[in-house]
Every structure is written in structure tokens, then in C-alpha cells.
Amino acid sequence: MGNTSKVMKKIPYKIYLTEEEMPKYWYNLKAVMKELPDPMIHPATLKPCTSEDLAPIFCRELIEQELNTTDQYIEIPQELLDFYKMFRPSPLVRAYCLEKLLDTPAEIYYKFEGTNTSGSHKLNSAAAQAYYAKKQGIIHLTTETGAGQWGTAMAMACAYYGIDLTVYMVKVSAQQKPYRKAVIETYGGKVIPSPSDTTEAGRKILARDPSTTGSLGCAISEAIEVALKSNNCRYVLGSVLDHVLLHQTIIGQETKTACEKYDIKPDIIIGCTGGGSNYGGLIAPFMGDKIAGKNDIRFIGVEPASCPSLTRGKYAYDFGDTGQTTPLLKMYTLGSGFIPSPNHAGGLRYHGMSPIVSKLYHDGYMEARSVEQSKVFEAATAFARSEGILPAPESSHALRVAMDEAILCREKGEKKTIIFGLSGTGYFDLSAYVNYNSGTMTDYIPSDEDLEKGFASIPKV
Amino acid sequence: MGNTSKVMKKIPYKIYLTEEEMPKYWYNLKAVMKELPDPMIHPATLKPCTSEDLAPIFCRELIEQELNTTDQYIEIPQELLDFYKMFRPSPLVRAYCLEKLLDTPAEIYYKFEGTNTSGSHKLNSAAAQAYYAKKQGIIHLTTETGAGQWGTAMAMACAYYGIDLTVYMVKVSAQQKPYRKAVIETYGGKVIPSPSDTTEAGRKILARDPSTTGSLGCAISEAIEVALKSNNCRYVLGSVLDHVLLHQTIIGQETKTACEKYDIKPDIIIGCTGGGSNYGGLIAPFMGDKIAGKNDIRFIGVEPASCPSLTRGKYAYDFGDTGQTTPLLKMYTLGSGFIPSPNHAGGLRYHGMSPIVSKLYHDGYMEARSVEQSKVFEAATAFARSEGILPAPESSHALRVAMDEAILCREKGEKKTIIFGLSGTGYFDLSAYVNYNSGTMTDYIPSDEDLEKGFASIPKV
8 A cells, every 4th residue: 555654744735846856867658659659751752751851950869859769768968957957846736725616526736837937838848959959059049939938938948058049929929929029039039920021931821821820830831941041050849749748758757756755646637738748748657657557547638629639630641830841740630721710819729739649649548628718718717816826828728627527526526636737827828818808708619611621731641 | 163964955946945844923023123113103193003093994913913013923824824835935046047147256046936926025915914804804905006016916815815806006007017907807806097087086196197107105095095985995005014024024034944944144135125025024034133133144125216215215204105195104205296207117116115124224234225227127137048037127126236246246256145035027027128128228317306306295294
């Protein structure tokens, strides 16, 4: 029955690991998966991408991580650990007040990644990517940002390592969030609303549809185009790819250490899924144990009903960007031509999904659920008022399902332990809260016809 | 030479106390001061205010705390400690990266109060005031807010305890910070830009100057007027008064415990001074020891050159509000008629200063310094890029002087230990950063003639 002294330990409101307890390794899920995800392939040759194929776009060590299928643990370099210590470990919080509000026998915990200025988990990978760029002698990075967290995180990381940064920001986000731009600029980053006339890809999209509100896929095309033009410049991506998910496993590693320290045994782990890295990072070491038959945890990925890649997408090879310039990824996708309705708030707007998360879903290791945004903001407001923290719209998708599961526990009289990822704060996403408060928020569920239009852009491979 | 095992302990980036180590008592400076501040007096009788005088405005137990001059330690109720545990303890951070940037032999620490959603220390007193209101059966609270932190903090506290809240928000802040309003509303608070036509005081000020950008003093008049109209309603104030400073001593209590745990011996402690409660709370237990002859710490209160109550004000009895309705406080003041230039960013706009801080300054226990805002934002940007956190404009006043002192240490080759209060984040104050980034920020120093106009409003007592 384990260590009784552990069982007796009172669980504090916030569990903080010490710096010494911080994980020194990322967790590489691919090394433990029974079947590997299909490899990234080159769109021209349809052969698996090699390091040489990717070298003009990405930094060298990140490519090695991307292609690594053998090492279960990958060491976090000491210089990077020192940066992590500025904003980590993040707390695992016992949601005592939310439990009381819901009158549930369930124990609810959330891993809170919003304590740094970028406001989200994104800084975990931004820090790593800037570190490896610096090590390689790269002096300029380009990237895209949707809701803005990733752009802010990269700006913080580039400020720390002294690297120039250009951020292509999805136009609708740039308009909804002028202050995100101000933060990125305070950290020295340059912000360009996308699509822009600074790239071929942007000009092409603008010519086709001058009034487009933009998309992550389109911003990616622009950022990659700029990176390819110079040998001292590389592109960095905030989600979807395996190396990004790898960096985010520090979330799951810390969570697992905290659970072991206090003998917490999760029954359900829930995360929101945009590109999948926050969710994948949170579940990684727990999922590894499940694959090894060591636990029977239910994993739930939650996405917006307006951009339902897991629940309504196709599992197929697709481009990562609207410009159709990237390698092909085997993933659940709505098609790179899919553009979510602008009435959808915040992030989780991406057409595809992490190949690792996609494969786990396809093989039945996890569940997926879609939720409508008015229900999400209802949960967000209840959470803010009870737990104090104003959550990001994205994270509130996970919160919504955590609350639903806790309510189910009340109805069934079951005492389950639920952990969800509170991946960030909503401090820079207040226009969506303004809409919700004023009663003008609407829900959007694409029709089958809407989805067919997106699917038509998926290449025949 | 003390305990060697303590001296050897490596100082982590962030010192977090455990929940068990959290202080269970506030520190009442008045119980240890050699001379007490002159008492609050009634403007009609010029006699010291009694509990009965104050009871229609403030909650009962808060008045007891306000008038308590004898108990050095005042117990924090368990139900309030439970609320504190949701957002405290706050970290004492070693500014390793800032030290490196400044190439200084000084050790720099900051007590960071910005990890909660209100973004500042204000929640410490908001939580306490809402708790005592609830206990007394009060169902409606009114208050004012300048930069917005206090209004947000009160909204969070009132959401927690289920109390209605009306916030009079200084008009210029309401205009500069639309999203602050959104946050307050998400927590269920009602926001009214001040001066407004909802009160006698507001209508009077508007009649005199319809284009006024408002002031804290004016918003206070409005909030008190509403509170006085109902027996179930009371007024709460976010700074200046002794009971507010008392609640903020949890900052200093935690800081002192952390210093003792790691054998940190501060030479200089620095805080920004608006109404004085954040600064007073940070220094309290250290100042108590200084008064008792147990240390020789230098204490520095930092204020904006545009609103220089300590450095250029008069030490006199004055009203707390522009409407001249409050009891008279003996304090450093620019006169309740003083309205700082609207080009001044964020908080620290108040005409007066905490009577306790004023007395300590008057009696020579501390220093005061004023700084110009362009220098403040220069420091804020350097701090953001090196330490990661985007600081509040207010807190950056303390940061500016901490950096100046650390630079002095470099020039003189002195290894001093500096602690400053990073009282909050700048996430909701980005318009000032936009100004600074675009090079349009200007400084303002009132002329002696400007000050004379304010002094003319100080009553002859």
C-alpha cells in the first residue's frame, strides 16, 4: 500500500517543487510508443525527411530531437535549466475552492503554467529553442504567433539570449490584442501582422483575399520564407512538432514528481489541444506508464467545437501551413485551407494536430472532446471567481471538461482524482471576456459542408 | 558568526516559504514606534476620531486595527489565512540576471507580489477587508481605484466572500485601461468612471471642471458618499490608512522569514510609495528592529517626480479626498487639490502619504527619493529583458533606485545586499509601455508655483 507517511501528508494549496527536485530530463514519448507515428515526409519526394532536408529551416539540435525515436530521456542542458529556474517549477494547485463550488467528491488539481510574463507554457519551448539557436551561432529567428503567447515567449527567450526576432502575428489577433504587440516590442521583438506584403507567401494570400483575417498556417508560411533567405536565420515553431512537445514534457515531469511526493494518483488527466504540445507535454510520462501497463489513467484532449481537428478531422498526411510549403505531417487535420471563424476567441485555431498526439488518439490511448466557447467562458468565469486566477480562453477548454467530469463524480458519487493543465492566463485576451460579459459571445460549429471545403485542401499522398 | 550551515546554503532563484512557514501575524509598527503619529482628527471638532466617528464608513474590526497602538502582533484569522494560501506566500527572488547585467558586486533581491491575478500586493488588504466585512454582515462595499490594481483586488476578494462591489475608477485610468474594467467585471464588480454624475461629490467636481481627468481623492469622495447612505454598505480603501498598511506587513513578515532562513542580511530596503502601504508593509518588521537598535538598514521610499509628496510636500493635517469629506490625517501632502499631470503613468498619483510612513520619514528613520518616469521605464525595460518579468510602472520606481544603488556599489566596489519590493506586474498598464517604446513618453516635474496651488487646499488646523 505504499508509504504511509506519504499518504498522511496534508496537500497544500500549491505544491512547489524545490529547484533541486526540478526534472533534469525531458521525456521522449516516441521511445516508448508501441507503434511510432508515421514519419514527416518531403512533399516533393514523399520520402521521410532527413536532417539535411530540415537544416535550412530549423536549428541542428532541434532536428536531432525531432527525429529521435530511441532515447526515452533527453537531458536538459544546465544553461537552459538556469533559465528555467527563473520561471519554473510551476505550481501544481489543489482546487479546494472549485471542489467546494461544484460540491464534488472529486479531487481536482491543476498544473498552472501562467506564472511567467508570457502567460503560458510556451516559454518552456521558446527558452529551449532560443538556447539551441544561440549555441549554433544563429543571430536571427522568425516565427508566427496566434493568440500571442508564443510570440511573447519567443521575445522573452530571445531577449535573454540576445537574438533578433521577427514575429508574424495572425492579423485578427494583432487587431484584437494591441497590447500583446506592446509586450513583444518591450522585449525587443519585431511584430508584423500576417498576411503581410513582406513575403511572397503573404502577397499571394492577400491577392487572393485582401480582407482575410489571417491564420496560423499563413503566418507560418511567411516566417519560414524569411528564415530560408539567410544562413544566420532559422525558423522556430511553438507547437505541433515532436521537439516542441518534447520541451513541454517538463510540465508532465514536474507534475509526476509532485504527484509522487504527495502520493496523488490521477484517474483522469485533461488538457486543451491546439497544436497539442501543452497537452502532450502534460500527459507524456503518465502516458508512457500507461503504454507500459503501469496505470489506467484516462487522458482527454479538449478542442473548440469551432476547430475540431481531433473529433471531426481526417487522419492523413497534410501540410503544416496554408502556403503548403512545409514537410507533410501525418496527423488529424481539417486541411491547411481551413480557416476558423473569427468569432472564435484566442488560440486553438490550428487546422492540424501534433503527430504524436494524433497517433495516440488513433491507437485508442486517449479520448478527445470538443466544447463550445460560451460553455468555456461560463467555466472560466466560475473558476476566476472561486480559484482567483483569470484563465486563458485556451486553458478554459480543459477546465470546462475537468468541471464536467467533477460534476459527473458528484452525480455518480465517485471520488476520482482529476488533473488538468491550466496552460495560461487570460490577461492579454480580455476582448473575449468583454464579449462574454456583455452577452454578445456566439458559438460556431462548422457544418459538414464547411469541413469538406477544408478537407479538399488535403494533398492526395 | 551565526549558523554556518545557514551561511553555506545556496540561494535559489526563488525563495518560496512553505504554507507552514507563512506568517500568522501582522506586524503593528505603531506598537514599537518611539513616538506615535499624530492621530486622525475629525474635521469639524478637530478632536481625535473615535470608533463611533468612523463606524458609518468602515467595518468595525478594521477601525479597531486602525486605532490599535499597543499590540505589536495582530493575529491573521484562520479563514483569511486560507484565502491567503491561494495566492501566497509570494516569492523572494534573487535577481541573478539583473546583477550580471549591472556587473555589480551587490546582491539584489526582490519580493514579488505580482503572481496573483490582481497583479499586485493590493489583494493582501482587499482579502482582509472583505473578510471583516463579511464577518460583520455587510453586503455591499464601495471603493475607488486609480491604476486599477486595487479595484481588481477588491473584486477578487468580494467574489470570494460573496459581497457586492462598486468601484469608482479615476477617469484617466478607465480610459487608458479598458481591460482593467473587463477584469473587474469578470469578478462581478461594477465600475463607474470618476468623477461621475451618480454622487453629489462627483457632480460638484464636474460642474467646476467638466473636462477633469479625475483623481484618487475625488473617487474616494464618491465612494464614501455612497457607503454613508446605507447601513449594510461600507467603504474600503486600498492604501494610506494604518489598517491597510498593517495588512501589507505580511509582505515584510514573509521577507524577514525568508531572509532568516537563508541568512540574508539586507543593507538597503527599497519600495515605491504611492499611499505608502506596500512600502510600509515591506519594511515594517525590519523597521521595528531598527527602532529597537537591532539593525542599521537604510530604508528608501521612492516616488514619482511628478507627484512628490514626501520629497516636496508639507507635513500637515490634510483631507484624504478632494471632496474634503474625510477625517484629517497628519501626513506629507501636496494638498487634496493637487491633481498630477495626466502624462504621468499608472498609480502613485495620490496627494498624500501614509501617516505612519510620514512620521518615520519626519523622524529620520528613512530616506525618500523622487525619480522621473522616462528613467523608470528605462529600468523597467532592462529588468523585463533580464529578469523576465514585465514590472508595473509603480514598482519600477523602486526598481530604478535599486538599480542606481547597485550601480553605486559597482563604482565603489561595495558588496551590499539590496531588497526591493516588486509590488506588481505591468500587464494591464501597457499603454505607458507603448508610449515609452514609441519614444513619445515625456517627464513632468511640477514647478514651485504648481505646488503652491495644491498647498493652498491644505486646511489651516
